[in-house]
Amino acid sequence: MPSHSPSPDGNPNTLSTPASRWLIVGGGVMGLQVATDLRDRGQHVTIAEAAPTMGGLTSAWNLGDVIWDRFYHVTLMSDTKIRDVLTRLGLESQMKWVETKTGFYAGGRLLSMSNTAEFLKFPPLSLIEKLRLGGTIFYASKIRNWRRLEKLSVEKWLRRWSGRGVFEKIWQPLLQAKLGEAYKQTSAAFIWAHTARMYKARRSGMKTEMFGYVPGGYAQILESWVGWLAGRDVTMKTSSPVKSVAPLESGELQVEFADGSREVYDNVVSTIASPFIAQSCPALSEQEKQQHRNIRYLGVVCASMLMDKPISEYYVTNITDTWVPLTAVIEMSTIVDPESQLGGKHLVYLPKYLPDDHEGLNESDEDYREKCLSTLEKMYDHFSRDQVVEFKIARAKYVAALATVDYSTRLPPIVTSVPGFYALNSAHIVKGNLNVNETITLGEEKLAEDVWPDYEQRVASGRVATKSSPCDQELVSSV
Numbered sequence: 004m005p006s007h008s009p010s011p012d013g014n015p016n017t018l019s020t021p022a023s024r025w026l027i028v029g030g031g032v033m034g035l036q037v038a039t040d041l042r043d044r045g046q047h048v049t050i051a052e053a054a055p056t057m058g059g060l061t062s063a064w065n066l067g068d069v070i071w072d073r074f075y076h077v078t079l080m081s082d083t084k085i086r087d088v089l090t091r092l093g094l095e096s097q098m099k100w101v102e103t104k105t106g107f108y109a110g111g112r113l114l115s116m117s118n119t120a121e122f123l124k125f126p127p128l129s130l131i132e133k134l135r136l137g138g139t140i141f142y143a144s145k146i147r148n149w150r151r152l153e154k155l156s157v158e159k160w161l162r163r164w165s166g167r168g169v170f171e172k173i174w175q176p177l178l179q180a181k182l183g184e185a186y187k188q189t190s191a192a193f194i195w196a197h198t199a200r201m202y203k204a205r206r207s208g209m210k211t212e213m214f215g216y217v218p219g220g221y222a223q224i225l226e227s228w229v230g231w232l233a234g235r236d237v238t239m240k241t242s243s244p245v246k247s248v249a250p251l252e253s254g255e256l257q258v259e260f261a262d263g264s265r266e267v268y269d270n271v272v273s274t275i276a277s278p279f280i281a282q283s284c285p286a287l288s289e290q291e292k293q294q295h296r297n298i299r300y301l302g303v304v305c306a307s308m309l310m311d312k313p314i315s316e317y318y319v320t321n322i323t324d325t326w327v328p329l330t331a332v333i334e335m336s337t338i339v340d341p342e343s344q345l346g347g348k349h350l351v352y353l354p355k356y357l358p359d360d361h362e363g364l365n366e367s368d369e370d371y372r373e374k375c376l377s378t379l380e381k382m383y384d385h386f387s388r389d390q391v392v393e394f395k396i397a398r399a400k401y402v403a404a405l406a407t408v409d410y411s412t413r414l415p416p417i418v419t420s421v422p423g424f425y426a427l428n429s430a431h432i433v434k435g436n437l438n439v440n441e442t443i444t445l446g447e448e449k450l451a452e453d454v455w456p457d458y459e460q461r462v463a464s465g466r467v468a469t470k471s472s473p474c475d476q477e478l479v480s481s482v
């Protein structure tokens with residue numbers, strides 16, 4: 004029989020639930036959160052990550068001597084779930100909180116839009132248009148029934164509330180910069196989620212934004228989290244891409260890795276992107292596989308540029324001029340202290356989001372670099388490429404599932420038709436946009452609401468295999 008492990012969280016329900024072997028596929032923050040929660044429930048947990056380090060999109064790299072996130076990450080004061088994790092890791096008290104400014108590049112000019120007074124002066128819009136834009140943002144922040152918005156296209160909804168002028172001058176260029184032509188299939192829930200998050204970032208109304216980071220960035224968070232899990236006997240396998248998961252007659256699941264080795268688990272939670280889930284578990288029903296394949300993703304090409312001098316005073320510069328081939332300019336060093344964190348340099352990210360099938364995701368490093376530098380030379384009089392000391396490009400094909408019209412009604416199930424195989428990834432975020440807080444909140448909630456009850460049922464009906472310790476794992480074969 005499965006062993007009955009004491010529960011570290013003191014929850015009497017988990018005391019009575021037997022422990023069995025779980026494999027988490029994917030060591031991004033979703034995988035780490037699910038592993039943490041399963042360990043809290045006394046389970047035997049292994050994480051398999053394809054890359055050489057844990058962290059997925061949050062992982063860091065070297066920019067010369069500086070180690071910082073490959074993709075820009077900030078935490079909001081309202082991100083309570085990640086702040087809870089940081090508290091548990093002893094890092095929350097070290098967080099630095101900084102007021103930020105937002106800029107707009109519109110009509111060839113760089114404009115500040117960081118407070119109500121600047122918003123009211125914003126030249127591209129008439130007073131009526133400003134009121135309609137402000138009203139739309141305020142209204143969106145008050146909406147609770149996101150399911151209604153999911154039925155409408157974002158264009159239709161924004162045209163209705165903001166009017167044609169604001170849509171064409173502001174929303175359309177911003178949507179196009181973020182989503183490309185895919186904005187036409189995107190639902191109003193996308194802008195609702197985005198607005199609600201940004202609204203929360205402001206301490207009240209249109210006042211200043213406060214963003215936070217942990218000194219050392221996500222490299223520090225990941226090191227502490229991985230260390231915390233290792234100290235609780237969670238096994239972590241890096242450079243271990245999972246090739247396939249197949250049910251055995253015994254009710255267990257056989258996992259084959261890319262190097263041909265095989266291991267057997269009682270349960271597998273796959274947190275990887277949906278097209279990979281469809282590919283890695285052939286035993287899923289055709290409908291489930293099709294549901295995973297049908298999810299369209301946004302990918303990103305994102306340059307990290309280390310500079311001698313700052314480029315602007317804005318954390319985000321939104322871009323409404325359509326000739327600019329970037330989604331935004333993100334100046335991380337307006338938040339992260341250059342002296343103590345970035346070797347005295349200034350860090351700027353230059354992202355371009357594109358649909359997952361867009362050829363721009365494969366643009367060569369040389370071409371993307373030249374595009375970025377020549378664009379910055381046109382946008383900023385004071386910018387010169389001599390100020391750039393490091394320039395590196397990161398890409399990710401499957402970043403965020405596109406919130407298309409009626410998206411949540413087409414999602415594949417988390418509890419799948421293959422007993423013990425659970426498909427729980429960030430594509431299941433339906434009432435928020437992609438960020439770490441939303442991702443791990445979803446992981447925690449769906450584990451509690453879907454995965455765990457199904458597991459308990461399988462245990463109660465004697466359908467969970469009986470190997471109880473990760474040490475007992477049977478190495479079926481090694482090719």
Ligand SMILES: Cc1cc2nc3c(=O)[nH]c(=O)nc-3n(C[C@H](O)[C@H](O)[C@H](O)COP(=O)(O)OP(=O)(O)OC[C@H]3O[C@@H](n4cnc5c(N)ncnc54)[C@H](O)[C@@H]3O)c2cc1C
Pocket residue numbers: 028029030031032033034051052053054057058059060061074075076077078243244245246274275276279283303305354399402428429437438439440442
């Ligand atoms: C440009 C950018 C900016 C962002 N800015 C912010 C921000 O400011 N604030 C914020 O909170 N969030 C931000 N995010 C979002 C945040 O990074 C994500 O919400 C989060 O990292 C998603 O985690 P995940 O575990 O779901 O996915 P991932 O991080 O993609 O993890 C999936 C993991 O699965 C692994 N994998 C894939 N296939 C296999 C396989 N076959 N076997 C084993 N492993 C496999 C991958 O290597 C990866 O490590 C940003 C993201 C990007 C790209």
